[in-house]
Amino acid sequence: MKKNLETLCVQAGWTPKKGEPRVLPIYQSTTFKYETSEQMARLFDLEDSGYFYTRLANPTNDAVAAKINALEGGVGCILTSSGQAANFYAIFNICEAGDHFITANTIYGGTYNLFGVTLKKLGIECTFIDPEWDDERIEAEFRPNTKCFFGETISNPGGNVFDIERFAKMAHKHGVPLIVDNTFATPINCRPIEWGCDIVTHSTTKYMDGHATQVGGAVVDSGNFDWEAYGDKFAGLTTPDESYHGLTYTKTFGKQAYITKLLTQLMRDLGSIPSPQNCFLLNLGLETLHLRMPRHCENAQRVAEWLEKNEKVAWVNYCGLKGNKYYDLAQKYLPNGSCGVIAFGLKGSKEEAIRFMDNLDFIAIVTHVADARTCVLHPASHTHRQLSDEQLLEAGVRPDLIRLSVGIENCDDIIADLEQAMQKM
Numbered sequence: 001m002k003k004n005l006e007t008l009c010v011q012a013g014w015t016p017k018k019g020e021p022r023v024l025p026i027y028q029s030t031t032f033k034y035e036t037s038e039q040m041a042r043l044f045d046l047e048d049s050g051y052f053y054t055r056l057a058n059p060t061n062d063a064v065a066a067k068i069n070a071l072e073g074g075v076g077c078i079l080t081s082s083g084q085a086a087n088f089y090a091i092f093n094i095c096e097a098g099d100h101f102i103t104a105n106t107i108y109g110g111t112y113n114l115f116g117v118t119l120k121k122l123g124i125e126c127t128f129i130d131p132e133w134d135d136e137r138i139e140a141e142f143r144p145n146t147k148c149f150f151g152e153t154i155s156n157p158g159g160n161v162f163d164i165e166r167f168a169k170m171a172h173k174h175g176v177p178l179i180v181d182n183t184f185a186t187p188i189n190c191r192p193i194e195w196g197c198d199i200v201t202h203s204t205t206k207y208m209d210g211h212a213t214q215v216g217g218a219v220v221d222s223g224n225f226d227w228e229a230y231g232d233k234f235a236g237l238t239t240p241d242e243s244y245h246g247l248t249y250t251k252t253f254g255k256q257a258y259i260t261k262l263l264t265q266l267m268r269d270l271g272s273i274p275s276p277q278n279c280f281l282l283n284l285g286l287e288t289l290h291l292r293m294p295r296h297c298e299n300a301q302r303v304a305e306w307l308e309k310n311e312k313v314a315w316v317n318y319c320g321l322k323g324n325k326y327y328d329l330a331q332k333y334l335p336n337g338s339c340g341v342i343a344f345g346l347k348g349s350k351e352e353a354i355r356f357m358d359n360l361d362f363i364a365i366v367t368h369v370a371d372a373r374t375c376v377l378h379p380a381s382h383t384h385r386q387l388s389d390e391q392l393l394e395a396g397v398r399p400d401l402i403r404l405s406v407g408i409e410n411c412d413d414i415i416a417d418l419e420q421a422m423q424k425m
C-alpha cells in the first residue's frame with residue numbers, strides 16, 4: 001500500500017511480526033548468533049543474507065535507514081555516525097586521489113573545511129562555485145576528472161535556496177551525479193530526488209532528530225544515475241572490486257550499486273556507524289517530524305516578519321519573506337515552508353550583537369540548530385571561527401550574521417524574548 005509522508009514518519013521501517021515488540025527495539029549487540037559454521041560461511045560468501053556484525057548491519061539501524069529511505073523516495077539508505085561522515089562518504093564513494101568535484105560555496109562551515117582542506121589532503125580537489133553565476137561560467141569549471149556536483153537545499157547558515165533542477169540538469173549534461181544535502185528542508189518540505197538529484201545526504205542531528213539527543217547522518221541513493229553510461233569515469237562501480245569477491249557493483253546490485261558500495265567498502269573499512277541506541281532516539285524524532293516542521297516554519301515566518309519591521313535590525317534573510325532573494329526558488333522547491341532557521345544582522349557593532357545574545361532569556365546560545373528549542377549562534381565567533389572574513393563572505397556568512405533557529409515554543413514568547421533582549425542593547 002502506498003503511504004503518505006505522515007504515515008511513513010510514524011510507521012515506515014519497522015513492521016513487527018506476531019508477538020514482536022510494537023516499538024522498534026534497540027538491538028544493542030555487536031554480533032549475531034548462528035547454529036553452524038556452514039551458516040556463517042554462507043553469509044561471508046554472500047550466498048545468504050543475515051546480520052553478523054553491527055559495523056556492517058544492525059536491525060535497529062536498518063529499520064531507521066529504511067524509514068529515511070522511504071521518506072526521500074530512494075532505493076537504499078545508509079546511516080552514519082554524523083552528518084560530516086555522510087557527506088564524506090557520499091563524495092569518497094565516487095572520488096579518489098586525482099579526482100575533482102564541484103560544490104556550491106554556500107554550504108555548512110564543516111562541509112566547507114572537509115571539502116576544501118581535508119579532501120585536498122587525500123588528493124581530491126574541489127572547486128567552489130557561486131550558484132548565482134550564470135550557467136556558462138559554472139560549466140567552464142567541469143573537467144574530464146570531475147565526478148560530482150554538490151549543494152545544500154537550504155544552506156546553513158546563509159539560508160540560500162539551491163536551484164536543484166537547474167544543477168541536476170547541468171551535472172547530468174556533464175555526466176556526473178548531483179548530491180544534495182537536504183538537512184534543513186527535510187523530506188517533509190523538499191524531496192530533492194523528485195527534482196533530479198541523484199544522492200541525498202543528511203545531518204540527522206538537526207530536524208530529523210529534532211530534540212538534540214544524538215549526532216548522526218544519512219546517505220540516500222535515488223538509484224537513478226546511470227553509472228555504466230560513464231563506466232570509465234566511475235570504474236569503482238563498474239569494474240570488479242578485488243576487496244569484495246571480485247564483484248562488480250553495477251552488475252550485481254543494479255540500481256543499488258552506489259549505496260551497496262558505500263556500505264560494503266566504505267563502512268567496512270572506515271566504520272563510521274551510528275550506535276543502535278542513537279538510531280532508536282533518531283527514530284523517535286522522525287515519528288513527529290511531519291508535525292514539527294510546519295510549526296517551525298510557521299513560527300519562523302512570524303519571527304522573520306517581526307524582525308523585518310524592527311528598527312534595530314539591519315537586514316533579515318529568510319526565504320519565506322516576500323522580496324527575499326530566494327523567495328521565488330523557495331516557492332518552487334519549498335511551497336509548504338522552508339525551515340526554522342533565520343539569518344539576520346543588527347544595526348551597531350559586533351559587541352552589541354553579542355550583548356543582545358547574552359540578554360536573551362530562554363533562547364539559548366548553543367552550537368546547534370534545528371531542534372525544538374529556540375537558539376541563537378554568531379557563526380563568525382562560533383561555528384565558522386576557522387574561516388577568514390573573506391572565506392566567510394564567500395560562504396554567504398556576513399560577519400554580523402546572527403543565526404536564529406526558531407523552535408516550536410509559543411511564538412508570542414519567542415518574540416517577547418527577542419524584544420526584551422533588544423531593548424537592553
Ligand SMILES: *Cc1c(COP(=O)(O)O)cnc(C)c1O
Pocket residue numbers: 082083084085087108110111152156181183184202203204205206215216217
Ligand atoms: C550540521 C550539518 C552538517 C554536519 O552534521 P553533523 O551531524 O554535525 O556532523 C552537515 N550539513 C549541514 C547542512 C548541517 O547543518
